[in-house]
Each structure stands twice: as structure tokens, then as C-alpha cells.
Amino acid sequence: MTDIGIIAVGGYDEVGRNMTAIRYGEEIVIMDMGLRLDRVQIHEDAETEKMHSLDLIKAGAIPDDTVMNNIEGTVKAIVCTHGHLDHIGAIPKLAHRYNAPIISTPYTIELISQQISSERKFGVENELRILNAGETYPITEDISVEFIGGQHSIIDCVFAAIHTPQGIVLYANDFKLDRTPVLGDAPDFDRLKSLGKEGVVAMIAESTNVQRSGKTPSEQIARDLVTDVLVGTEETKSGVLVTTFSSHIARIKTIVEAAEKMGRRPLLLGRSMEKYSEAAKRLGYIDFSAEVRGSRRSIDKVLKRVMTEGKDEYLMILTGHQGEPGAVLSRIANASTPYEVEKGDKVIFSANVIPNPLSAANRYIIETKLRMKGVRIYDNVHVSGHASREDHWELLRMVNPEQVIPSHGELSMTSAYAELAEEAGYVLGDTVHVLRNGQELCLR
Template structure:
């Protein structure tokens, strides 16, 4: 069977991930993501109202025109998890393909939200829910399987396309977490089995985000202990404490809510995306929040909450807000600019339970946000976080476990690929033979 891989997006940058695998006449597209930094460069860009071609020209979504060169029919569109760099372009591109969108329950719930907000295209692809551990037929000879992985968002999977020539493991994004806060541990046992089954692993497509960092990525339970320690150190402070984290990181939000109660404060979630992700997780029973937890996304509702906090005393509340990357329209950035009723005063604490994404736009915006907060007297508690991506030893572990015949680095630019390339070469892989460093819009023929 011919096996061909089209590297559509995410091979020259962090973001807009998209890869197509053709097995014979059947094609599966993994991820359709957004490059948020490209959107943030432009003021007041509303992607929901824009045409896909304009977004492609901006470099904001994958240029999927290479798909016209693949001889076959798309059988499934498969987002791995609910981060926007993996699902943010589905509303713009999925309607071009007569294929279902197949995802885990929480991811599918977030995809639905993306489709409902779309204002330019009508997307009527069938939505198919599939749990980790389940599989479905692709054409007559292939099978799609979801393997549970742990990441900085719940319900993440690594999809595996089983073909007569061996398995294609799409490895974006994950860390090996044996003690997560809300989910089952990383399913290393299943990866071991896949590495030994049938023809083994024909190709492994892997996220290289932290490949240059030594050691292994700590568990989310480590971040939880770090966060608890930091918040307990503020227990006697009577002024304002504000926390921010990835709104999609429901496990971290859950920890913030719990520890706020422990230090005698009422938590409240503020910001559209904070309400969207935590609300979806609660509806699906993925997280159990207190019944009186407030979640407010609409600007007027948020400002009413801030007025209540100021009236009843900042020392009684913990606002958990959007804006950890310094996004211009996010809640914490507005607070730093003095555009909300919440007044930051000398000595108030701001907890960044997130690391800045290493990309120039984000780094610049985060720096500006922190300086605005410091100018008002805020004390910054930074980097209370663990990454959702593998470090060097995690990557080594996955290569050792899967023993893939071919490796394709992804989710980075050429500079970001280099540490992973060095690691793969140290394990006997050779550039141009079985280690394929590529760029957006290319095709790799694995089996002719």
C-alpha cells in the first residue's frame, strides 16, 4: 500500500498544525490549527468574519492547497485536543472535505463552539465522538485508534493510523504524566504494544517544542504542589490577589479554585475563554466545581463582578482571569491598563500560573503586561507551571518505546527542530533516510 504524508502546517512555526496521511486511496487529516501570533499582530482582527484565503495569506491558518495533489479521499478530520493551534482552523477548512470530524468528547465540545461562532462558512461535517482506547475503520484496510495522553488540556489523544505497512503515530502534543490531577495517567502500556504489533511503527510524527530542554517534564501534580505553596504564603495578606493561567488548562483552574477556598477566598472565573473551557468541562462531567462558583465571560458581567469585589473587599476574592500571555484584549491586560473597575494597588499579588510561550509576539506582550502591573505596585509570582510538552528524556523514552522506522519532527521551525534531530541521530536515525526534516506544503513518500 502506498503511504504518503503531507506536512501542511506547523512545520515552520509553533502553531497552525495540520498533517495529512494517505494510505492507499484513504486520507486522514490530523489537526487544523490557528497560528495565534499572526492574528495578534493585527489589531481587532475577528477571524470568525474572515475568509479562509485571507487567513492563509496572513499565515494564520494552514495552506491546505497541497491536498489537491494527494490522490485519494479524505475519510476523517481528527483534532488531537482542544487548543486553538490544533482546532482553530476547522471552521475555515473542514467544509472543503466530505468527511466527519472525529475527536474525543471534550475536544469535540470545543470544536462545536468553534463551528457555532463561525460567521463566514457553513460547516455541516458530521461530528463523531470517540474515546481514548476506541477505534474506527478507515476505508477497507486501515484503522484509526485513539491513545490517551496527558497534556495541558484534558481529553488529549495521540491518534494512530494502523495500515498494512505499519502504524502511523501522530504524536502532537503530550507529556508523560503518571500522576495527573483530573485524568487517567499517560497510556505508555498501549504505546509499548503498538511498537511491538504487526509491522511495528512505520512513522512517528512528533512535537519538538521542548526537545532542547534537558531531563523530563514534571507531572501536573508538581505544579499543583508549587501553586499550593505559593498561595499558602499569601494566606495572611488582606489585599488583592489575582491569578491567571491557560483558560484551557482545566486541571490548573481546578487547583486554583480549591486553594482559593483553602486560604479563605471566593474564587471567580472571568473572561470569555475561561468561561468557555471550564463551562464545557463541567457540562461533560470532566471536572466538579463548587455549585456557587461564578463564571463570567461577557464584558458587562465581568465588570459587575469586579465592582462587587471592590465593594465587598478584594481580600475576600480570588479572580482567576485570562491574559497570562499579555494578550491585548484579555482580562489581566485590561486590568493592568486600568480599564476595569478592579483597582490594583501597592502590594497586591498577581500569580502567573503559566509560562510565556517562546515566540516574539507573546514575549513582547507578556513583558508589557507585567510592566503595567508593576507600575501599579503589583508583586509578580511568575512561572508557577509545568509544561505540557515532552523534554529530552521524554522524547528518548518515546523513540525507545515505539522504535519507529521513520521519524518526522513537527510543531516547530528549523531552529526548534535541531535538538530533536540531534537526539534522533544519536539513536541511529539519519537525515534524508529515515529522519525527515520538512517544511509546510511538502509531501513525504514513505511507501511507494
């Protein structure tokens, strides 16, 4: 009988640089090739284009795929489930080593091709193949990949089911079970349930927020929070600056709609704001009419106009939610743009602080600078894109996999998932497996 192997390449010792290989006999499918952002001290506007793979591996910034040299078999496809950098950011550095197509959803493929074209060290010529949610693509005679619609903090995110003659391996990385999303459809629960009935031999599931009790609120709740802060105020003359994840298109749509309700013109400012929202617009995911400015010069020009025409005419959506130096919000706080911060201006962080000391320090610096100028700060106007404990419970019961492998987290997260699985009757080391980077688990 042909065996199935799960190789934990990256993202099992940390949050970031995700990469998992699924081996059926000697045929291998790679799931994700991500970057670990804090290891290169970068933010959304960062540049790693000129660095070599081995240096980035040494820095722990990309998955150490040299472990693949010890695996017998050939990589037949690289599959990415969404466009976050911790899932696609290492493609320019690693994909050229494999003679295999890269398969992903339309928005993700668009972001991947932008990544590849900005790469300066390696030429990546892998075929880029679009697969929509609900579609299946035959990778080899034995293996196919099916995309199942999901929800997360970026559009066009899917669950991936790898079908083999020995059963299905489901890759659930990343997801939230959002039944009332602001953009796109709710996860395809019917299909997930029917996969469970067909027979899932293994599920690889993210574990990032498994230690959070209860259920992650819907993006609809984030819309209420944002609207409450922006529209629900009697102070209507002050400057309003909102910062959020550039790739969170649903959230940006919400903020743009709030601007319209306030009678203000929305401005999207920052290089990554331009990159993610223009791509979403081009592919037809959004059609709002916000002005978008990416380059420093054009941003400064538009900010000059804001100062002349009046702050209360505009609502600005900016990069810099983690206080990243060089992002638009930091430049404004440092008084290095024509925008003059005044007492009473509002700054809304529609994001959480990413839990690492670098982000905490940057956020502290920027918030202090803004407060010293009399700015009112609204923190954490946000809901997460990751499943919480009871969402994980629900998916586990729905899919009912024979074996489960928690991923996308530090040991504290993957082992907390293992405890949850134990509550559902799984046995550690037998049917639930905590892996570390570099290890292979052979099923049966």
C-alpha cells in the same frame, strides 16, 4: 504494495497551524487543522470569524491546504488529538472543503462545535464523531484510527494510531509523559508499548521542547508551585489575582482548590475562561463551584462586589496571562474596571511567556503598569505541557518506529529532534525525516 505518504501541510515551519495528511494508497486521513495565533495578532478572545480561508492562508495563519490538490487520493477523515487552537482553529475555514467526518475526543468535539457555530463566513457541515481514548473507529475497509490516552496542558488529549495493512502510523502531537496528572489518567504506556511490538512504520512527533534537557515535570509539580505561592504566605489581606491558560482545566482546578484552602471564593473571569470551563463542567470533567463571568458587564459587576465585600474574600482567576489587550488582567491594570489595584496586591502568572515579540511586549507593558501601582508579581508559576528531550527519548524507545518525522516546530526544533533520533540509531534522510510545509514523504 500500497504505499504510505506523509504530507506536511502546516506546523513544520513554525509552532502553530498544525496539519498533517497521512495517505494510504489513495485514502487520506488529515490530522489536525490548526491556527497560528501570532499571525492574526490574536489572543484567546480573538475574532477571525469573518475572514476568508485564502486571506488567512496568505497571512500564514492557517495551513496552506492547497498542496492537497497535488495529492492523489480522497480525504476520508479529519482527526484532531486535542482542543488547542493550533490544532482545531482552522476547522471552520478548511473542513468544509472535505467530505469527511471530524473525529475527536468528547471535550475536543465540544470545542470544535463551538468553533463551527461561531464561524460567520463558511457553513461547516462535516459530521462530528466522538471517539474516546481506548477506542478504535474504522474509517475505511483498510484504515482505522485508535485513540490512546495521553496527557498535555488540556484535558482529553490523545495519541492517535492510524492502522493500515502496512503497519501503524502514530501521531504524537502534543504530549507530555505525566505519570501523576492532576486531572485524567496517566498516558496509556501499556498500549504504547504494545503498539511498538505490533509494528509502527512511522511516528509523527512534536518537537517544540525537544531542545530542553531532561524531563518535563508533572502537573503535580505545578500544583505544588501554585499552592506554595498562594497558600504559603503570611500576607492574607491583599488582593490575589491569578492568570493562566483558559483551556488548562487541570491548572484551573488546582487554583480553585488553593482558593478553598485560603478560605477565599474563586471567581473565573473572562470570555474564554467561561467557554473552556463551562464546557468542561457540562461534560463532567470538573465539578468545582467557582463563579464564572464571561461578558464585560457581568465581570465589572462582580468586581464592584469584590471592592465592596473585600478583596480578601475572593481569589480571581483571569484571562490575560500574555498581557493581551482587552483581556481582564489588562483592563484591571488600565484601571478600566471597578477593581482598584493597590500596593501589595499579588498577581500570579501561572503561565510562561509565549516566545514571540508580541507576547513579550504585551507582558512587559502589563507588568510595568502593575509594578508602578505597587503590585507584587509572581512570574512563571508553571510547568510545560510539552515533552522535553528525555521524554522524547523515552517515547521513541517505547514505540520503536521504523521511521520518525518530527513536527510542531521551527526548523531548529525539528532538526534538534532529528539529532536526538540519530542518538537512538536513526539516520537522517533515511529513517528520520525533517520535512517543510508542503512536502510529501513517501515511505518505502
